[in-house]
Amino acid sequence: xxxxxxxxxxxGKKDTTFTALDEINLKIENKSTVSIIGKSGSGKSTxxxxxxxxxxxxxGTVKIDGIDIFAMKEKKIDxxxxxxxxxxxxxxxxxxxxxxxxxxxxxxxxxxxxxxKRKQMVLDALKAVDLEDKVNAKASTLSGGQKxxxxxxxAIVNKPSILFADEPTGNLDxxxxxxxxxxxFGLNKSLGCTLIIVTHDPDIAKxxxxxxxxxxxQIEGIEKGRK
Amino acid sequence: xxxxxxxxxxxxxxxxxxxxxxxTALAIAxxxxxxxxxxxxxxxxxxYANNIVKSNFDPTELxxxxxxxxxxxxxxxxxxxxxxxxxxxxxxxGGSRQVEYLNNADxxxxxxxxxxxxxxxNITVSLQYxxxxxxxxxIGTLATYNSYQKPTxxxxxxxxxxxxxxxxxxxxxxxxxxxxSASSAIGQNIRLSVQNNTSLNSxxxxxxxxxxxxxxxxxxxxxFKIIAVxxxxxxxxxxxxxxxxxxxxxxxxxxxxxxxxxxxxxxxxLEAYAKVTDGSNASKLNKAQALIKKEGYSVQSVVDTExxxxxxISVIEGIVTLFGLIAIIASLFGVVNTMxxxxxxxxxxxxxxxxxxxxxxxxxxxxxxxxxxxxxxxGMIGSALAIGIGTALNPFxxxxxxxxxxxxLIFKASQIVILIIVLAVIAVFAGLLPARKAxxxxxxxxxxxx
Numbered sequence: 001x002x003x004x005x006x007x008x009x010x011x012g013k014k015d016t017t018f019t020a021l022d023e024i025n026l027k028i029e030n031k032s033t034v035s036i037i038g039k040s041g042s043g044k045s046t047x048x049x050x051x052x053x054x055x056x057x058x059x060g061t062v063k064i065d066g067i068d069i070f071a072m073k074e075k076k077i078d079x080x081x082x083x084x085x086x087x088x089x090x091x092x093x094x095x096x097x098x099x100x101x102x103x104x105x106x107x108x109x110x111x112x113x114x115x116x117k118r119k120q121m122v123l124d125a126l127k128a129v130d131l132e133d134k135v136n137a138k139a140s141t142l143s144g145g146q147k148x149x150x151x152x153x154x155a156i157v158n159k160p161s162i163l164f165a166d167e168p169t170g171n172l173d174x175x176x177x178x179x180x181x182x183x184x185f186g187l188n189k190s191l192g193c194t195l196i197i198v199t200h201d202p203d204i205a206k207x208x209x210x211x212x213x214x215x216x217x218q219i220e221g222i223e224k225g226r227k
Numbered sequence: 228x229x230x231x232x233x234x235x236x237x238x239x240x241x242x243x244x245x246x247x248x249x250x251t252a253l254a255i256a257x258x259x260x261x262x263x264x265x266x267x268x269x270x271x272x273x274x275y276a277n278n279i280v281k282s283n284f285d286p287t288e289l290x291x292x293x294x295x296x297x298x299x300x301x302x303x304x305x306x307x308x309x310x311x312x313x314x315x316x317x318x319x320x321g322g323s324r325q326v327e328y329l330n331n332a333d334x335x336x337x338x339x340x341x342x343x344x345x346x347x348x349n350i351t352v353s354l355q356y357x358x359x360x361x362x363x364x365x366i367g368t369l370a371t372y373n374s375y376q377k378p379t380x381x382x383x384x385x386x387x388x389x390x391x392x393x394x395x396x397x398x399x400x401x402x403x404x405x406x407x408s409a410s411s412a413i414g415q416n417i418r419l420s421v422q423n424n425t426s427l428n429s430x431x432x433x434x435x436x437x438x439x440x441x442x443x444x445x446x447x448x449x450x451f452k453i454i455a456v457x458x459x460x461x462x463x464x465x466x467x468x469x470x471x472x473x474x475x476x477x478x479x480x481x482x483x484x485x486x487x488x489x490x491x492x493x494x495x496x497l498e499a500y501a502k503v504t505d506g507s508n509a510s511k512l513n514k515a516q517a518l519i520k521k522e523g524y525s526v527q528s529v530v531d532t533e534x535x536x537x538x539x540i541s542v543i544e545g546i547v548t549l550f551g552l553i554a555i556i557a558s559l560f561g562v563v564n565t566m567x568x569x570x571x572x573x574x575x576x577x578x579x580x581x582x583x584x585x586x587x588x589x590x591x592x593x594x595x596x597x598x599x600x601x602x603x604x605x606g607m608i609g610s611a612l613a614i615g616i617g618t619a620l621n622p623f624x625x626x627x628x629x630x631x632x633x634x635x636l637i638f639k640a641s642q643i644v645i646l647i648i649v650l651a652v653i654a655v656f657a658g659l660l661p662a663r664k665a666x667x668x669x670x671x672x673x674x675x676x677x
Contacts (some may be wrong), residue, residue, distance in 0.1 A: 054582055054670050075586055082584025093579045099245045109232040109581065110585045 002028040002162070002194070007060035009046055009217075015126060020046045022217045024060070028210065030161070033188050033195045036203035038214035045166060047214065048198045052085055052164050053077045082111040086160035088184070090170035092147040096140040100131055100150055103139055107158045125148075125157035128190075129183060145176030149183065156187055163187070165197045169204065181207065214218070228589045241604075242464060248421045248601060251558075251565045254607025255650060256612065262646060263613035265551055269544040275633045276536040283468075285375035286505025289516055291346075292498040293335055293458030294326040295525055311491075316591050321557035328495035329524075336522060337501050342515035344504045346373065348496035352482045355420040355446060357472070360619070369394070369419060369482065372473035373500070373633040381409035383455030394419070394451040395473040398459045409456035419472075420448040421482045425489040446484055501526075555650065558605070559657040566661035570668075577665050578673025587666035595655045595663035602654020607645035614638050650654040 009022040010017050020043045028034050034179040038044040049055035051062055053069045064084065068123050069077055086107065097196050104122045113121065126132050134142065139150060148168065155163055165184060169177030181204055188195040197204060205211050211223040228236075241248045284290075288569045294313075313325040329337075329348065338346040350371055356364035370390055381398055389395070396404075396412060406412040451474065459469050487493040503515040512528055519526045527535075570577070576588060617636040624635045 049671055052582075078581075078584045078586045080584070081582070087579075087582050087585075089579075093575055093674070095576060098239065102239070103472075107583050109228050110580065110583050112229055141618070144455075153468070 001030055001063075003011065003061075003063040004047075004051065005061045005063075007047070007050060007054070007062065007083060008058050009043075010058045016044060019217050021050070021057070024217075025218055026212060026219065026222065028194060028196070030065075030194055031188070031192050032210055033185065033197070034196045034210045035199055035208040035213065036212045036214060037199060037202070037205045038220075039200060042199050042214045043166060043217040044200075044214045046217075047212075048164055048166060048196065049099075051196070052162075053081055053086070068093055074100060077226045082107065082163070083158070084160055085162045085164065086155035086158060088151050088155045088163065088165040088168045090167035092144075092151045092171070092206070094139040094142075094150050094154070097138060097190050099136050099138055100153075101136060102156050103150055104154045107154060111158055121157055125153040128156060130154040135161070135213040144172055145179060148176070148180050152180065152183055152187070156191060156193075159191060160198065163195045165195065167199055168197065169199075169201070228585055228593075230592070233592050234600075237593055237600055240573075240593075241597055244569070247565055247568075248249045248604070250607055251561050251601050252605035253554060254558035255506075255602055255611035255654070258551050258558055259606045259609025259646065259650060261551035261554060262548060263610045263638070264636065265287070265544055265615060266545040266646070267613065267617050267638045268547075269540060270637035270639055270642075271633070271635045272540040272544075273537050274637055275635075276540065278633055280529055280533045280536065282375060282377075284529045285373060285500070285502070285506075286531060287512070288375075288500045288502050288529070289506075289512070289519065290349075290498050290532070291329070291501050291519055292326075292525040292527075293329045294497075295335060299575045318640050326497065328492070329499055330495050333500055333524070334496070337458055337499060337519055337524065339517050340501070340515065340522065342503055342511060342518065343501045346499050347373075347476060347502070348480070348499045350476070350479050350483045350496065351471070352421060352479055352486065354421040357400070357404075357417060357419050359404050359415070361418045363649075364420075365400070365403055367400070368471050368506060369479055370471045370473055371476045371479045378402045378457035381458050382527045383409075383413045383453070385455050389473070390456065391475065391478055392449075392451055393454045393474065395455045395469050396453045397457050397472060398447070399470045400472075401456065408490060411565060412453050412456050414449050416556045417453060418448050418450055419447055421486050424492070425486060426487055438622035447482075449482070507583070514593045553625050555653070559602075559653065561652055562598050562601055562654050562657040563660060565601065565657045566594055568662050569597065570594065570665045573620055573665075574668065574673045574676040577668050578676070579671045581668070581670035582674065591662040593667035594665050595658040598658025598661070599651045602657070603647060603651040605654075606650035610643050610647060614643070 011017050016028040048111045050057050108118050129152050159195040213220040286403045334346050352369040355366040357367035358364040503512050508513045621636050
């Protein structure tokens with residue numbers, strides 16, 4: 001479970017402060033699908049960054065399975081993130097000159113997974129996103145949809161318990177966008193990971209079991225149950 | 228991330244930007260090329276100097292002189308006070324200076340020093356001429372043969388003690404004296420003539436006196452039988468010494484006495500060789516050296532002589548090394564620049580790696596290893612080029628410099644490996660600042676970078 005308590009994030013100092021998040025409180029059950037919805041600048045990405053330990057709050061706590069992640073030292077947070085979390089970004093962030101295999105291998109290298117296990121884990125991940133025939137293809141040769149599927153493969157290769165997706169369909173056409181969302185929801189079920197999607201698209205949000213509406217850094221409402 | 232994964236990833240990143248990697252590595256290669264050649268030339272020169280010393284000096288002997296300044300650098304810019312009891316020598320620059328000579332009492336005193344088994348004055352006789360029937364007369368030098376020398380012989384053999392009236396002829400005199408081959412010279416006679424210095428002096432004092440240089444009573448011609456012909460050594464101290472003829476001490480000494488009889492230089496010697504009992508033992512040699520020095524003499528061992536010769540080589544080596552180092556330092560700025568560009572180009576990749584849990588220390592290492600690999604490649608390219616070109620040109624250069632079997636460039640694998648490793652380590656340090664920048668990047672900001 002992810003438990004967020006009194007989370008506040010203020011940027012800037014003295015007269016030029018900006019409150020990005022203001023006293024956020026929420027709980028996310030394990031294996032659930034959650035969408036964080038809001039307009040641009042509402043604070044949804046900041047919330048995701050803090051929940052994943054990429055950014056620090058000004059005040060408040062984030063507990064994952066009872067562990068206060070900001071009570072940990074930086075190295076521990078890194079290790080925690082590499083073993084428990086993964087990310088899919090709007091801009092894919094794949095290494096263009098590396099092969100699909102090498103791209104998917106990265107989280108395993110970071111998590112220091114044994115060399116003997118790696119190959120099968122990478123192949124499984126590529127198979128899960130229907131890219132098993134592109135193992136040795138360079139990422140630069142893939143289409144936009146394929147690149148995002150590659151990014152999804154990279155995100156699931158280490159079997160994370162939480163998968164953060166930040167506008168995962170933002171750079172894709174509707175057909176490829178639908179494919180990616182189906183893939184992510186399918187993986188939520190098959191892998192049993194918590195899927196947290198940051199989006200401004202209500203069509204995506206309606207498929208999640210929990211919707212957190214953010215406005216001006218505050219929670220405007222939390223909806224539960226699929227629409 | 229494990230260290231091997233960091234190395235693999237760094238290597239892949241470098242191969243992704245091949246042109247940039249090669250150009251930066253080439254800058255380092257220039258300095259490495261110069262340093263490798265410097266090391267090779269220095270090794271060659273030291274080896275050559277070592278060969279010269281080994282083939283010309285007995286390591287169990289000490290060279291002893293009476294003059295305090297003979298083996299040391301004195302200030303030659305100031306005039307020297309004249310001393311009528313001193314002899315004079317010609318310096319390398321062609322100038323003249325006075326030195327104090329050893330006499331027979333000194334020789335006896337040195338021989339009595341504990342640890343010294345024998346003392347032999349160093350005598351070389353400047354011959355008036357050397358000739359044989361039907362041939363021209365040539366200027367020559369007769370020196371005392373030391374069994375340690377073991378010259379390479381073209382013909383004949385040398386007994387432990389060369390009998391009186393016998394001589395070793397150098398290869399350089401063969402054709403001049405009309406011999407068709409080395410073997411044809413064996414057993415043949417040559418005539419060596421020496422001239423008494425008093426007659427020479429009178430000729431110099433009064434150049435118009437016709438009797439002096441032509442006064443046969445003041446010259447002595449001796450017949451010598453050739454017992455061996457020595458090959459021209461590549462390790463001669465100078466071109467002149469390669470034409471030295473050798474005979475035993477008694478013969479050389481008697482001719483020397485004839486030359487200087489009636490002069491102030493009679494039975495006086497610039498230096499003498501003191502053989503030390505069990506002189507191959509460094510501590511015994513040092514002990515004897517200290518004792519002779521205590522007696523008020525100037526003493527030099529073979530090691531000292533070698534040091535003196537290699538001192539000049541070391542100075543040259545130092546200067547060239549400095550230029551090589553400057554080139555390498557300049558190229559390291561290229562590494563810093565390349566790595567900064569790499570960090571800027573891969574900002575989003577760094578952000579992703581941080582998001583996926585890569586620790587900043589590992590990110591720092593990723594860039595430091597990349598810099599180190601550039602240094603390693605540069606070192607390998609530069610060294611390989613230097614070894615390749617040096618090895619190809621070595622026979623030609625060595626031949627031009629008349630080094631004989633010695634080589635101008637001697638490359639030692641251990642030195643090259645150390646040089647390359649040191650370069651890689653220095654390059655790792657050069658990558659420190661860009662690596663620090665990469666490690667400190669805020670992952671969120673990095674991921675937002677366009």
